[in-house]
Amino acid sequence: MNIQETCSALGLSDFEYDRILELLGRPPNYLELSLFSVMWSEHCGYKNSRPLLGRFPNTGPRVLQGPGENAGVVEVGDGWALAFKVESHNHPSAVEPYEGAATGVGGIIRDILAMGARPVALLDSLRFGPLDEERNRYLFREVVRGIGGYGNAVGVPTVGGEVEFASSYSNNPLVNAMCVGLIRTEDLVRSSATGEGNLVVLLGSKTGRDGIHGATFASDELTEESESKRSNVQVGDPFAEKMLVECCLQLLGEGLLVSLQDLGAAGITSSASEMAAKGGVGIEVQTDKVPLRESGMEPYEVVISESQERMLAVVEPEKAERVLEVAGRYGLVGAVIGRVANHGELRVKNGGETAGSVPADHLADAPVYEREVVRPSYLDEAQSFDPDDYPQPDDYNGTLLRMLAHPNLCSRRSIFEQYDHQVGADTVVLPGADAAVMRIKGTNLGFALTTDGRGRHCFLDPRGGGAATVAEAYRNLSCVGAEPVAITNCLNFGSPEKPEGYYQLSECIEGMAEACQALRTPVASGNVSLYNETDAGAVYPTPVVGMVGLLKDVSRHATPGFKREGDMVVVIGSGPGISLAGSKYLEIIHGRVAGKPPEPDLVSERKTADLVRNMIRSGLVDTAHDVSGGGELVALAEMAFAGGLGMEYEGDELERMIAGQGGGRADVPFFGEGAGDIVVAVPPDRWDELQAVLAEAPGYDQIGTVGGDRFKIGDIVDVSLADLREAYERDLFGAPGGAEVTH
Amino acid sequence: MRIGVTIFPGSNCDRDALCAVEQMGAEPVELWHADADLKGSDAVILPGGFSYGDYLRPGAIARFAKVMAPIEDFAQAGGPTLGVCNGFQVLTEAHLLPGALLRNAGMRFVCRRVRVRVETTETPWTSACEPGEELTLPVAHNEGNYFADPATLEQIQAEERVVLRYLENPNGSANDIAGVCNEGRNVVGIMPHPERVSDPVLGSEEGVRILRSVLAGARV
Numbered sequence: 001m002n003i004q005e006t007c008s009a010l011g012l013s014d015f016e017y018d019r020i021l022e023l024l025g026r027p028p029n030y031l032e033l034s035l036f037s038v039m040w041s042e043h044c045g046y047k048n049s050r051p052l053l054g055r056f057p058n059t060g061p062r063v064l065q066g067p068g069e070n071a072g073v074v075e076v077g078d079g080w081a082l083a084f085k086v087e088s089h090n091h092p093s094a095v096e097p098y099e100g101a102a103t104g105v106g107g108i109i110r111d112i113l114a115m116g117a118r119p120v121a122l123l124d125s126l127r128f129g130p131l132d133e134e135r136n137r138y139l140f141r142e143v144v145r146g147i148g149g150y151g152n153a154v155g156v157p158t159v160g161g162e163v164e165f166a167s168s169y170s171n172n173p174l175v176n177a178m179c180v181g182l183i184r185t186e187d188l189v190r191s192s193a194t195g196e197g198n199l200v201v202l203l204g205s206k207t208g209r210d211g212i213h214g215a216t217f218a219s220d221e222l223t224e225e226s227e228s229k230r231s232n233v234q235v236g237d238p239f240a241e242k243m244l245v246e247c248c249l250q251l252l253g254e255g256l257l258v259s260l261q262d263l264g265a266a267g268i269t270s271s272a273s274e275m276a277a278k279g280g281v282g283i284e285v286q287t288d289k290v291p292l293r294e295s296g297m298e299p300y301e302v303v304i305s306e307s308q309e310r311m312l313a314v315v316e317p318e319k320a321e322r323v324l325e326v327a328g329r330y331g332l333v334g335a336v337i338g339r340v341a342n343h344g345e346l347r348v349k350n351g352g353e354t355a356g357s358v359p360a361d362h363l364a365d366a367p368v369y370e371r372e373v374v375r376p377s378y379l380d381e382a383q384s385f386d387p388d389d390y391p392q393p394d395d396y397n398g399t400l401l402r403m404l405a406h407p408n409l410c411s412r413r414s415i416f417e418q419y420d421h422q423v424g425a426d427t428v429v430l431p432g433a434d435a436a437v438m439r440i441k442g443t444n445l446g447f448a449l450t451t452d453g454r455g456r457h458c459f460l461d462p463r464g465g466g467a468a469t470v471a472e473a474y475r476n477l478s479c480v481g482a483e484p485v486a487i488t489n490c491l492n493f494g495s496p497e498k499p500e501g502y503y504q505l506s507e508c509i510e511g512m513a514e515a516c517q518a519l520r521t522p523v524a525s526g527n528v529s530l531y532n533e534t535d536a537g538a539v540y541p542t543p544v545v546g547m548v549g550l551l552k553d554v555s556r557h558a559t560p561g562f563k564r565e566g567d568m569v570v571v572i573g574s575g576p577g578i579s580l581a582g583s584k585y586l587e588i589i590h591g592r593v594a595g596k597p598p599e600p601d602l603v604s605e606r607k608t609a610d611l612v613r614n615m616i617r618s619g620l621v622d623t624a625h626d627v628s629g630g631g632e633l634v635a636l637a638e639m640a641f642a643g644g645l646g647m648e649y650e651g652d653e654l655e656r657m658i659a660g661q662g663g664g665r666a667d668v669p670f671f672g673e674g675a676g677d678i679v680v681a682v683p684p685d686r687w688d689e690l691q692a693v694l695a696e697a698p699g700y701d702q703i704g705t706v707g708g709d710r711f712k713i714g715d716i717v718d719v720s721l722a723d724l725r726e727a728y729e730r731d732l733f734g735a736p737g738g739a740e741v742t743h
Numbered sequence: 744m745r746i747g748v749t750i751f752p753g754s755n756c757d758r759d760a761l762c763a764v765e766q767m768g769a770e771p772v773e774l775w776h777a778d779a780d781l782k783g784s785d786a787v788i789l790p791g792g793f794s795y796g797d798y799l800r801p802g803a804i805a806r807f808a809k810v811m812a813p814i815e816d817f818a819q820a821g822g823p824t825l826g827v828c829n830g831f832q833v834l835t836e837a838h839l840l841p842g843a844l845l846r847n848a849g850m851r852f853v854c855r856r857v858r859v860r861v862e863t864t865e866t867p868w869t870s871a872c873e874p875g876e877e878l879t880l881p882v883a884h885n886e887g888n889y890f891a892d893p894a895t896l897e898q899i900q901a902e903e904r905v906v907l908r909y910l911e912n913p914n915g916s917a918n919d920i921a922g923v924c925n926e927g928r929n930v931v932g933i934m935p936h937p938e939r940v941s942d943p944v945l946g947s948e949e950g951v952r953i954l955r956s957v958l959a960g961a962r963v
Contacts, residue, residue, distance in 0.1 A: 148852050149852075152793075152883070153793040238796075239752070242793075243753075330752065331752060417851075417852075418851050419852070419854060420854050421854055422854065423755055423939075425762065425939045425941070426945075439944055439945075554944060555943075555944055733851075
C-alpha cells in the first residue's frame with residue numbers, strides 16, 4: 001500500500017495527512033499514523049461538531065464538572081454529587097447487536113467510574129427500523145438482550161430509557177446508553193496525568209486484537225461491507241467489569257491513585273494521550289509490558305486495541321505494589337506499563353526501541369471543520385401540511401386502540417422487564433413512569449432521570465425539535481417532582497459532509513442550546529455520533545437528551561397512574577399551539593410524517609412544569625403525567641390503566657375544546673401535540689387548595705373525574721379499561737407489527 | 744445477632760442484603776468468597792448476582808469457592824441459611840437444596856414484582872409470616888425455572904418443603920415453586936428478592952417479613 005491508500009484505509013484525508021507532516025516535521029510511521037487516525041476520528045476528535053458544541057451553556061450553580069472530563073458532575077447536596085453521561089454505540093450495534101449494545105453499556109459505566117463515582121443507574125435510548133422487517137426485529141431483540149446481559153450481570157439497574165421505530169433507522173439502529181454515578185464531592189477524581197516519574201498502571205482484562213480501529217469504523221457510513229467489520233466490534237465481559245468497578249473504588253478509597261481514565265475508543269492511545277495532554281506532560285508506554293491475550297501482536301495493535309474492561313491509572317511509585325495487590329484480590333490483571341515523562345509526547349516503546357512518538361497535544365487537537373449552514377430543500381416539502389387532507393376517523397374507539405397498540409406508543413414492559421431495574425435497592429419509581437426516581441441511602445434526598453429524543457420532530461424542524469427535546473425532558477422530570485439541573489446529550493446525525501446533515505446538526509444544537517438556556521439546564525457532558533447513514537440515506541436527526549433532576553424529599557414524588565375513585569382530573573398548560581402536524585396520530589393513523597410541529601413555548605412550558613413540581617413537593621399532588629406523543633387522550637388512557645381506574649371526560653368541556661382548539665374536529669384536541677401540557681389528579685376535598693395554586697398557571701381546565709372501569713370521553717369514546725390494556729400491553733418481541741409510514 | 748452475607752466476585756445484591764440486615768437491627772458480616780470461616784455468623788445469606796460470571800451455569804463454580812466449605816458445615820449442623828436468587832442457584836449446585844434452576848420458560852430475563860404465597864412457616868426464614876400469607880416480591884433472573892424429578896417433587900410436597908409458591912408463575916417453575924427448604928428445614932432457597940422491598944420509600948416492606956423471621960427465631 002502506498003501512503004495515500006494507507007491513509008484512506010485508516011480514514012485520514014489528504015489534508016489531514018499534510019497537517020500531520022507539518023506538525024511532526026517528518027513523515028509518520030504506521031504506528032504514528034494509526035494514533036492520529038483514531039484520535040482524529042470524529043468519534044474521538046469531534047472535528048466536525050466542536051465549533052457547534054460551543055453554543056451549549058456549560059455552567060450553572062450546581063455544575064461541578066462540565067464537558068472535557070469523562071463525565072459531567074452536578075452537586076446534589078449533603079456532600080453528594082452525581083456523575084453522568086450518555087454515549088452512543090450505534091455502528092457496533094448495527095453489525096453485532098448483542099456485543100455492540102453490551103459493550104456500549106460497559107463503556108459508559110467506565111466513564112462514570114473514571115470520575116471516582118459508583119455507577120448506580122443506567123438508561124438507554126434506542127431507535128430501530130420498523131418491526132415488520134426481519135433484520136430490524138433481530139437488531140432490536142439482540143440489542144435489548146445485550147443491554148440486559150451486561151447491565152444485569154454488572155449489577156447496575158437499568159431504570160429508564162425510550163425506544164422508537166422508523167424506517168430511517170433500518171439497518172442503522174441508534175443505541176445510546178446513559179450511566180449515572182454517585183460520589184461524595186470530595187472524592188471526585190480527574191484524568192490528568194501529573195508527576196514526572198509516576199507510574200502508569202493498566203488494570204482489568206488482558207489486551208487482545210478486538211476492536212482494532214473501532215473508532216475509525218464508527219466514524220464512517222455503514223455500507224454492505226460493514227458486516228465484514230464485525231471484528232472491529234469488541235466483546236464484553238460484565239463479570240470482569242463488576243470486579244473492575246469494585247477494584248477501582250477500593251483503590252480510590254485507599255487514596256492510591258493520582259488519576260484515573262477508562263479505556264474506550266482507541267484504547268491505550270486515547271487514554272494515555274488525553275491524560276498526558278490534560279496534565280501537560282508526556283507518557284511512555286512499554287507495549288511489551290502490556291498483558292496480552294494473544295501472541296504476535298504488533299505494538300500499534302497493542303496501543304489501539306479496544307479490548308474491554310480496562311482502566312488506566314497514574315500511581316506514585318511507592319504505592320504501585322499495593323495497587324497491584326488490590327487488583328489481584330479482585331482477580332484482575334494489573335501491570336505497570338509505563339511512566340509519566342516531561343517530554344510532552346505519547347511515546348510507544350517496545351523493548352528498548354521507540355516504536356513511535358507523537359506530541360500528546362497534537363493527538364488531542366484534531367483539525368476542525370466549519371461548514372456553511374444551508375437550509376436543505378427537503379424541508380419545504382416535509383413541512384407542507386393541510387389538516388383538511390386528513391379526514392377525521394369515524395370510529396374513535398378503534399382509533400384510540402390502534403394508537404395504543406402501535407410500537408411507537410405501546411407499553412415498554414416487554415423491554416424493561418428484561419432489565420434488572422431494582423438491583424441496588426434504590427429505585428423508588430420503577431420504569432413506566434415519566435422518569436425514574438432513585439433514593440440516596442441514608443438521606444431523604446433523591447434524584448430523577450430521563451432520556452428523551454424526538455427524531456421525527458427534528459427531521460421536520462431541526463431547531464424546534466432540538467428545543468422540544470430538552471423541554472420534554474424538563475417536563476418529564478417535573479412530573480415526578482424533581483428539579484431539573486443539567487443535561488448530557490448524544491447527537492446522532494448523518495454525515496456532516498453533506499449539507500443536509502450539517503444543517504440538521506447545527507440547527508438542532510441551536511434549538512437545544514436555546515432551551516437549555518431558557519430552562520436553566522446546562523450541558524455537563526455529551527457525545528457525538530455522526531455518519532449514521534446507510535445506502536438508503538441518513539437517520540432522522542436524533543439528539544438524545546439525558547436529564548438529571550433532584551428531589552429534596554424523595555418520598556414526595558408523583559407517578560402517572562390514577563390513585564383514587566373520585567379524583568378530579570385537571571389539564572394544566574397554555575392550551576393553544578396544539579396541532580396534528582408531525583404528530584404520532586398522523587404517523588400511526590394516516591401513515592404520514594409531515595408538517596411543522598408547533599414551536600415550543602419555553603416560557604409557558606417552564607411555568608407549567610415548575611408549578612406542577614411545586615404541587616408535588618408540597619404534597620398536594622401525587623398523580624401527574626405529561627401530554628406528549630399521542631396527545632391528551634393517550635396521556636389520559638395511560639393514567640387510567642396504569643392506576644387500574646377509569647375516567648369520565650365531561651361533555652361540556654369536551655364540546656368547548658372541539659369547537660375551540662379543534663376548529664370543529666375532535667382529533668385535534670384528542671391527539672394533537674405541542675402544547676407542553678401536564679395532567680394532574682387530586683381528590684375533590686383538595687380542589688380549593690389546587691385552585692389557589694392554579695392562579696399562577698398559564699392556563700388550566702378541569703376536564704373530568706376518575707372512576708369506574710371504563711374510559712369515557714363524552715359520547716365519542718367509550719372503551720373498557722381491559723380493552724385499553726390489552727391493546728397497550730403488547731409484546732414487542734412477538735408477532736411483527738407497525739404501520740407503513742411514508743414521507 | 745450476626746448475619747453473614749457471602750460476597751462472590753460477581754455478587755451484586757450483597758450490598759443490598761447487608762443494608763437490609765442492618766436495617767432490621769442485626770449485625771451484618773461480610774463473608775468474602777476466599778475466606779474460610781464465617782466470622783461467628785449466627786445465620787448466613789447467599790445473595791443474588793452472577794457469582795463467577797455464571798457463563799457455565801449459575802452457581803456451578805461458586806459451589807467450589809473457599810467460603811462454601813464452612814457454609815456446608817454450618818448448614819448441615821442446622822444453621823439458618825438463606826439463598827436468594829443466585830444464592831438459591833448456588834445452594835442447589837452445592838446439593839444443600841434439591842432440584843435445579845433452569846433457564847426461564849420464556850427464554851428471557853424477567854424482572855417484575857410477583858405475588859407469592861407462604862406455604863410453610865416451619866422454617867427460620869418464614870416463621871414470622873402467617874401460614875398462607877400472600878406477599879408481593881420482586882424477581883429478577885434468567886434461570887429461575889425450578890426443576891426436580893417427579894419423585895423429588897412429590898417428596899418435597901409431601902414433607903411440606905415448598906416455602907414460597909408463585910400465584911403468577913413468571914418462569915415456568917414446576918408446581919409454581921418459588922422457594923424450597925432442605926430436610927432439616929434450616930436451609931431455604933427462594934428466587935424472589937425480599938431485600939429489595941424492605942423499606943417504605945421503595946413502595947413496600949413486605950420483604951421484611953422474610954428477613955425478620957430469622958431474628959424472631961433467635962429470640963425464642
